[in-house]
Amino acid sequence: MLLLDGKIASQSVKQNLTEATKKLLEQGKRAPHLAAILTGNNGASETYVASKVKTCSEIGYKSTLIRLEETVEEQELLRKIIELNNDDSVDGILVQLPLPKHISEAKVINSINPDKDVDGFHPVSVGRMVQGLDTFIPATPYGIMLMLEHYNVETKGKHAVVIGRSNIVGRPMSILLSSNLPYGNCTVTICHSHTVNLKEITLQADIIIAALGRAEFVREDMVKEGATVIDVGITRVDDASAAKGYRIKGDVDFANVAKKASAISPVPGGVGPMTIAGLMKNTMDAYIRRNLSIE
Numbered sequence: 001m002l003l004l005d006g007k008i009a010s011q012s013v014k015q016n017l018t019e020a021t022k023k024l025l026e027q028g029k030r031a032p033h034l035a036a037i038l039t040g041n042n043g044a045s046e047t048y049v050a051s052k053v054k055t056c057s058e059i060g061y062k063s064t065l066i067r068l069e070e071t072v073e074e075q076e077l078l079r080k081i082i083e084l085n086n087d088d089s090v091d092g093i094l095v096q097l098p099l100p101k102h103i104s105e106a107k108v109i110n111s112i113n114p115d116k117d118v119d120g121f122h123p124v125s126v127g128r129m130v131q132g133l134d135t136f137i138p139a140t141p142y143g144i145m146l147m148l149e150h151y152n153v154e155t156k157g158k159h160a161v162v163i164g165r166s167n168i169v170g171r172p173m174s175i176l177l178s179s180n181l182p183y184g185n186c187t188v189t190i191c192h193s194h195t196v197n198l199k200e201i202t203l204q205a206d207i208i209i210a211a212l213g214r215a216e217f218v219r220e221d222m223v224k225e226g227a228t229v230i231d232v233g234i235t236r237v238d239d240a241s242a243a244k245g246y247r248i249k250g251d252v253d254f255a256n257v258a259k260k261a262s263a264i265s266p267v268p269g270g271v272g273p274m275t276i277a278g279l280m281k282n283t284m285d286a287y288i289r290r291n292l293s294i295e
């Protein structure tokens, strides 16, 4: 069984970006700059954003973290985004989701300049991805594609089953895996909460992408011998014996599924670090498009 180790795979991506940033600075240019907006006090979001900001500093990027109250008015958040759109020193803008209930995610995503949309959630970015044009790929699906590439997982002609149809992971993942890309060309089935006989479908999968957000949902009896299993889940499960009072669980029952899989990603240490690597690559791409292509 091959462990798809996101810590190792992300390291090589980050190493390349660190070297590229160093070269920019040696040429007297500025470093790429990511601006992140964090709204409210969602514990998981705090952790993710802290990790993104820390990785920026490791690579040599500039980052700006903008914190807004849970009660912030939608207009104020939109104003902040427009300010960042108009700030030439900012290459990438990220608004951490979920947002407070009174704020429209669609409106917020639509207000980001597509040239700075390093999350790849803007309809322009999504449309370009669907058409196979150069664009920003959402960080988690991008990270998974980078992981498949790092471990040279054969995808051509394989049956990939994606569980979950979110805009952040499942849907873009299904598009990328079915696209004519070096780690695409799969036949893809996308499953969701209304899928009938899910197990019959997952048992046909050469590749399973578990992205539904339910701890240890994918069990051994749902997986074909020799399948590749990618676990996107990050659920906090209460555990009084853990230092933080909770444990992080993936969407896959790792211990048992690993006995059948030919390759499997762990949680933590799998897709999570790859997501950050994907975001960092998008930030460098945004920088290059905005600054170097007009020289």
Ligand code: GUN
Pocket: 094, 095, 096, 097, 098, 119, 139, 140, 168, 275
């Ligand atoms: N919330 C969960 N995943 C993501 C992500 O990739 N980007 C943003 N902005 N918010 C998220």
